[in-house]
Amino acid sequence: MLRHPRVLLLTLLQLNPLSIRAWIHGRRRTPTLRLAAATKNDDREVQGVSYSSSTVEQHETRPRYPAGEIVGATGKIGSYILSRLNEPLSPSDAMRNEGFPQSLNAAAIPRGLSPGCLSPDGTPIYACVPSTALHSVWTATAPYRRRDIVYLCNCIPSRHLAFVNSSDDVTVGILHFGISFDDSVNERPNPKLNTSPGSPETILHGRHALAVARLLEDDGIPVKVASEWNEVQSAAAKKIAWSSLMWLLCHEHADPIPVKEVHATKAGLLKQLVEEIHPALTILANESGTVEGSSMDTVAEVMDYLESYSMSINGGNVVPSKRLALDELHERNGLLLSLVSDEGQGRHSSLLRQVAGSNYKGLGAREKSSRDDPLPIQLSSSNLSFLFTKQHQGEKCISVTAKTAVVVGAGMIGSSIAYHLAKEQGMNVTVLDRRTNLLPTRDEETVDPGTATSSSFSWLNSNNKSPMSYGQLNSLGMEVWRRHDLLKDLPNWCGSLIRTKRRLSHADPYYSCIGPLTSEDASRIEKGVDWNMTIDDEDAQYYFFPEEGHVDPVASVKRIRIAAQDLGVTFIEGANITKLLRSSLGTVNGLRYSNDDNQCNQILADRVVIAAGANSSDPLLGLGGNKLPMLYQPGRLAFARTKVDEGSIESLQRMFIDTFSNCHILRRGGSIVVGGGRLVFGGDDDILLKCSGDNKVPDAADFDSKQASSMIETAAKQIAPFDLLSYKVEGIIGANRPMPADGLPVIGYAEPCLYVAVMHSGMTLGLLAGELAAFEVGKFQASEGNGFEILDEYRPSRFN
Ligand SMILES: Cc1cc2nc3c(=O)[nH]c(=O)nc-3n(C[C@H](O)[C@H](O)[C@H](O)COP(=O)(O)OP(=O)(O)OC[C@H]3O[C@@H](n4cnc5c(N)ncnc54)[C@H](O)[C@@H]3O)c2cc1C
Known part of the structure; x- marks a missing residue:
């Protein structure tokens, strides 16, 4: 296809480093995205319209790919490169034609994800790591992407890159500038450049040398692209x-x-x-x-x-x-x-x-590490590669491929695990749930998606989630939704508007955020919200998060279950677990359950997976509140249908999250959904009502239409008066959020053959968690030393 003229020019210039240098010195400042994208050897145009590589074609519905991946993005050099590539647009630029909704140009690669798997061939992978980690980055990267690695660190090529076959295989930079952190900001490092025109030149060599040179030169760093x-x-x-x-x-x-x-x-x-x-x-x-x-x-x-x-x-x-x-x-x-x-x-x-x-x-x-370097495992539904560590043979390495599994809980998490177990591990799977209406019938098209899942606002986001590794996990969860072969068409990536008391660091290079916005800009983004309403607190700030979206939980779970059933998964409804079964050696090997007729049944299986949401710490399921402490975090949703008039057709195209009224609102299908109850994003210890089951959870029957009306009226008064002036209450529903005591997910083996997966943000994380968990369940029977690195922080053993 015809390339952008600038891309052609750069490709030609790349052949002659001397002319590149001369050109660099004479050039004007140009936006970074174009610089980083310019050296790609694919047919891609700058804003990611089309690609030639086959990996990319599979995801053609996804609009944009990062123009750079950064390994070590929290270190000094990594965070500097990330912030250079992701220089935020000012709200007014973002509102004009500069690519709105804005997407980040570069992605920070979380620990545990294989570098190169987020972007197409030809995209630079900046490895900003200590010289001791250069080889691990190499082995973690898929072979066909290794020539895109750009090593920016203290390294002696002959010593630290001896594993590279030829000097053309990678790009290397010998850096002569300093970076310091301004620690005052927050958890996100805020890099500050230290250099001067008198500094020795930073020397660059390799296929991406030009892109890096231009990036650094733009910031006043003396640079030389070396020909030898x-x-x-x-x-x-x-x-x-x-x-x-x-x-x-x-x-x-x-x-x-x-x-x-x-x-x-x-x-x-x-x-x-x-x-x-x-x-x-x-x-x-x-x-x-x-x-x-x-x-x-x-x-x-x-x-x-x-x-x-x-x-x-x-x-x-x-x-x-x-x-x-x-x-x-x-x-x-x-x-x-x-x-x-x-x-x-x-x-x-x-x-x-x-x-x-x-x-x-x-x-x-x-010291020699007792672990091998983790290796990338590509998972087929998301087409992402995750780093998997396998302990050396003889050291408790229990790699027994499983044939059968029983999953407790058919909510988002259980259904997702069951589907991936059947699809990717070829296992024989049974799912038990005490709820009914798990699959559509001739009389009933809709399904019950699970306890928490049915009450979920299903905002797909990584907004304000801490610690940073958890935020990155959620961003990856959103990425899996964008790529998932079964479900990628379901989410509505409409973006979220947030009204908050706190001024956010809008220079955050990790997550796309536009703001603070003027009320004029905000009302251009969303017509259904009254931005001029008087609220008590004058410190209100408005931000737009263009990458976020929401998804219908019922439609999602229904599609997963039907696909799972087609793959042979059996769903048993109305099943209450009465006992965890063990072999004569004490290993978990099945479950006993009673059904509606009080009949006692049992299922034997190689693996038992607990995905029972807020009820996962029920002692009958083998865990108990000591091994799996949970918080009590109820929340509610009210559904309303509005009179369709001219105003309401255009309004509420975005989600609106209001931290003043604790109210959030979105339009899904013909309904407006209003959520209430405090939202917690992980690690919040001040909500300490622990519970060991969902017995305290408000039942749908506890809610009456008065409560629904009052929630909707709060939203109408404080947020969106136009749409909710006249409405009809459709219903109200509530559930306890499945929130482990530290706010973070719990995923892994609690003991051999007993796997547990419970988390809040389970809609955002459900597909990612399901894919990862299914591989671990299928390939191993215990976590010790084995498993996906990205789940290391979320193992159940942290509560022991
Ligand atoms: C009000 C609210 C708002 C939320 N908003 C969001 C959001 O915006 N974004 C987001 O990402 N996440 C959100 N969540 C969280 C998300 O919905 C959950 O993390 C996710 O649905 C959990 O799915 P699950 O499968 O683990 O649990 P569930 O959906 O609760 O499924 C567990 C299933 O296990 C079954 N079960 C339990 N015990 C037993 C037993 N002993 N025997 C048989 N079956 C059993 C239950 O019947 C249930 O169906 C929200 C949750 C709530 C409550």
Whole structure:
């Protein structure tokens, strides 16, 4: 297909690094998205209209792909690159034609996701990790995506990238700028760049060198795109001199001094040290071996280099981190000492002994990890790859492929697990639920989707969810909804408007957010909300989250169950679990249950999966409140139908979340849904009413139409008067949210053969959790040492 002219131009320029450089220096500032997308070797156009790779074609309904993936996005370099790629548009720009609704240009890859699986071939994967992790990033990335890796870290290519076959396989950057964090903001790191025009150039080489060069250059960082791999090697060797010597001299005494003082007061000692390590630097510079005669700068030139780099970072007012230096001792000073005998580096080794103390002793030895590097496993429904760790054979590795499973609970989570077990693991699955109407019949088209699921607002979001890893898990949950082969057409990605008391950090490069908005802009986004209403608190702030959506829980669960049934899954309704069964060895191997006729039945299975929502800690299910403490967090939904008039057709196209009235509202099908009850996004300890079952849960019968009317009237008064001026109550429903005591999901083996999956945000996470859990259930019978890294934080054992 015809490419964008700028893409063509860049592709041509890429052939000649010298002309690229000249062009870089002369170019005007251009939005980042276009820069990062420009070097892709696919047929993609800048705003992600079409792609040539086959992986991408499968997801053609998805509108945009990230123009960069970042591994290590919470570190200094990673968060800097992320914030550069995801520079937020101002609300007014966002409201114009600059790609609204706005999507983030780059994705932070959470720990446990295989780099490269979110974007098409040709998209840079920025690996901003310590040099010790370079190989893990390589093995975690699918082979066909490895040539897109851009290593931005302290690395010596000949040493740390020895596993790369050719210098063309990856892009490498030897960075000469500093990043500091402004810790005051919040959990999200806020990177601040430290550099100056006098700094040594950051050296880049490889297929994405141009894209990175332009990104950095735009921020005033001196950059050079190297034509030869050897240049990178020499630059890396010199950088090792800075990172090995400057921290030592800054921390020589108890009171650390900044680097500028080292140059002013310890130049003699610094020179002696440079002379000592110079032979090692020369050896390192020549290690790449691709071009004859690569040489190291003279001692005087290295001294100049050290000073210009030091002074470029905040005018030399910087103290390199001792903790980081000790963590990387092996790769910095240790490497230099290993190249030339200790006698030749007497001052260096004695200073190191003095400053590093006991860390010096362990310099030679590196502990070998008892775990292999996790490997990517591609899951077929979402087409995403997750990193899976398998413990070494002989160390409690219990890898027994299961043939049968019984799942307790047919809500969103149980249904999703059952479907994925049958589809991806080929297992024989039975699902039990004490509710009825699990599948459509000739008389009844609709189904009961489960206790909490039926009361779910089903807002698909990762809004304000903490800690950050949990927020990333939810973002991934949204991504799976966008890609899932069975359900991707169901969500309505309409975006959410939020009225909040707190000013949000709208510069958050992790999650797409536009705001604070003026009431004019807000009313252009959503006509159904009265933005001028008087509310008590003058601090109200309005934000728009364009990537969020909602989904009909009944339609979702119905489709999953029907597909599961087609794959052979049996659903048994009206089944109350009475006992967990165990083999003579004490291993869980089935369930006993009674049905409506009080008949006692039992099912034997290789695995029992508890997905009983808020009731998962019922002792009859084998867990109990000690092993699985739960909070009591009831919530309600009221449904209303409005008189269709001209105003209501256009209004409430978005979701509206109001933290003032604790009220949220959306339009689904012909109905308006109003939710009430406090929303909690994980980790909120002040709601401490623990419960061990859903016996305290308000029953639908407890709600009357008066309550529904009052919820709807609150919404009408405080949010959306136009639509709700005249309405008819359709119903009200409520349930306890399945909320583990720390607010985070619980997914994994509670004991061999007994798997549990319970979580709030189960609509957002349901498909992701179902896919991951099904693989673990099918392939292993216990979690110890085995499983998806992304679930490590959510194992039931954390409550032991
Ligand atoms: C008011 C409210 C609003 C929500 N809003 C959102 C939202 O906006 N976004 C979001 O992502 N999530 C939201 N959630 C959470 C989400 O709905 C749940 O996390 C999700 O539905 C949980 O699904 P589940 O399958 O675990 O539980 P459930 O749907 O409760 O299913 C569990 C099933 O197990 C069965 N069961 C329990 N015990 C037994 C037993 N002993 N024997 C047989 N069967 C048993 C029950 O009958 C039930 O059908 C909300 C929840 C509530 C209550």
